[in-house]
Amino acid sequence: MSDEPADELMRATYQALCKHGYADVTMADIAAESEMSKSSIHYHYESKHDLLTTFLDDLLASFTARLDDVEGETPREHLSALVETVLDPSSDEPNREFRTAVLEMKAQGPYDEAFRSRLEEFDRTLRSHVSDVLAAGVEDGTFRHDLDVERTADFFVTVFGGAQTRSVAVGRPVEQTRETLERYVETNVVAADVGVEGGQ
Amino acid sequence: MSDEPADELMRATYQALCKHGYADVTMADIAAESEMSKSSIHYHYESKHDLLTTFLDDLLASFTARLDDVEGETPREHLSALVETVLDPSSDEPNREFRTAVLEMKAQGPYDEAFRSRLEEFDRTLRSHVSDVLAAGVEDGTFRHDLDVERTADFFVTVFGGAQTRSVAVGRPVEQTRETLERYVETNVVAADVGVEGGQ
Numbered sequence: 001m002s003d004e005p006a007d008e009l010m011r012a013t014y015q016a017l018c019k020h021g022y023a024d025v026t027m028a029d030i031a032a033e034s035e036m037s038k039s040s041i042h043y044h045y046e047s048k049h050d051l052l053t054t055f056l057d058d059l060l061a062s063f064t065a066r067l068d069d070v071e072g073e074t075p076r077e078h079l080s081a082l083v084e085t086v087l088d089p090s091s092d093e094p095n096r097e098f099r100t101a102v103l104e105m106k107a108q109g110p111y112d113e114a115f116r117s118r119l120e121e122f123d124r125t126l127r128s129h130v131s132d133v134l135a136a137g138v139e140d141g142t143f144r145h146d147l148d149v150e151r152t153a154d155f156f157v158t159v160f161g162g163a164q165t166r167s168v169a170v171g172r173p174v175e176q177t178r179e180t181l182e183r184y185v186e187t188n189v190v191a192a193d194v195g196v197e198g199g200q
Numbered sequence: 201m202s203d204e205p206a207d208e209l210m211r212a213t214y215q216a217l218c219k220h221g222y223a224d225v226t227m228a229d230i231a232a233e234s235e236m237s238k239s240s241i242h243y244h245y246e247s248k249h250d251l252l253t254t255f256l257d258d259l260l261a262s263f264t265a266r267l268d269d270v271e272g273e274t275p276r277e278h279l280s281a282l283v284e285t286v287l288d289p290s291s292d293e294p295n296r297e298f299r300t301a302v303l304e305m306k307a308q309g310p311y312d313e314a315f316r317s318r319l320e321e322f323d324r325t326l327r328s329h330v331s332d333v334l335a336a337g338v339e340d341g342t343f344r345h346d347l348d349v350e351r352t353a354d355f356f357v358t359v360f361g362g363a364q365t366r367s368v369a370v371g372r373p374v375e376q377t378r379e380t381l382e383r384y385v386e387t388n389v390v391a392a393d394v395g396v397e398g399g400q
Contacts, residue, residue: 023223096310097310100307100309100311103306107222107300107303107368109300109369109370109371110296110368111221111300116371119369119370123366123372151376154376155359155380158366159362160362161362161365162357162358162360162361162363162365165303165306165365166357168306168307168309169319169323170309170316170323171309171310176351176354180351180355180358184388187387187388188388
């Protein structure tokens with residue numbers, strides 16, 4: 001199988017998840033969004049679960065590539081760009097259905113070992129990207145020398161998860177969290193002699 | 201119908217949700233955990249959706265009562281007790297299944313108006329309890345006079361949601377978030393002349 005049909009199938013899976021949600025989506029729904037027949041999909045993937053696991057792998061690869069592409073002149077700008085990538089306000093609406101499907105898949109973590117290992121990998125990837133930027137800022141002196149890099153990165157990942165969950169559950173815009181995190185960076189991350197006002 | 205069988209049915213619904221999860225639970229599963237027959241449950245509740253909506257109402261009432269019962273000698277202690285109630289580390293394991301079911305229900309927010317309105321009420325209730333305590337601390341001078349009470353309360357609710365989502369999805373203990381929030385209170389909420397070290 002060349003990469004082409006695989007990519008096309010991943011796009012079809014994305015569309016079907018947006019339309020039907022994780023719990024209700026079927027192989028037939030995915031086939032309907034794709035140029036492949038249901039039997040041809042079944043030839044490559046034994047079950048919906050197999051296909052969705054591959055989809056999560058694919059999603060993780062593109063998420064990692066997207067985070068790798070984020071850059072900034074300084075650690076501070078790099079961190080802001082990272083936060084903006086994860087909490088992209090413009091994606092509140094178009095991606096709403098997809099985020100909902102992702103939240104449904106997160107709720108499968110305890111039941112599903114294959115999903116669980118991918119969810120852990122998303123969590124780790126995000127955390128390591130944040131901690132690399134934080135460490136770079138400590139290194140060049142723009143972030144507090146005594147910053148607990150690992151704990152702070154972990155906190156960011158918790159805040160990202162909360163913003164995404166609330167966006168799905170109660171429609172709260174992720175934008176508000178982005179602004180609050182910006183202030184958090186100002187008061188708790190940036191070194192006192194570098195911040196605009198040196199914190200509050 | 202007296203309160204007794206209703207309470208018993210809510211307990212049975214809780215048990216059935218823990219065992220089967222939201223997506224898979226059936227009226228028969230709930231009946232199996234209860235002393236009521238399936239037909240007697242159907243007499244009171246037209247559908248599983250009706251019963252689960254009532255269950256969410258019941259859950260919201262007991263959650264509100266639990267938050268109302270939280271107290272502390274000072275706003276600072278009150279706030280810590282509130283955080284501890286929401287992020288109760290002892291509940292990581294026993295409540296894991298239930299939290300998972302709640303996360304599944306959160307993922308129904310966009311599709312289900314009845315669930316959505318209850319989820320919004322949970323969000324509002326939590327936020328208002330946090331903001332009341334923050335306002336009391338600003339009032340008595342133990343918290344920063346320039347604290348943005350509403351924004352900070354909103355941030356706490358986001359962090360709670362993130363801790364709960366990560367606990368379900370990747371098994372990360374909520375305890376770590378509780379500790380980080382304690383530090384956040386120390387550095388960003390408590391007035392500079394009140395904190396142990398006056399913040400970092």
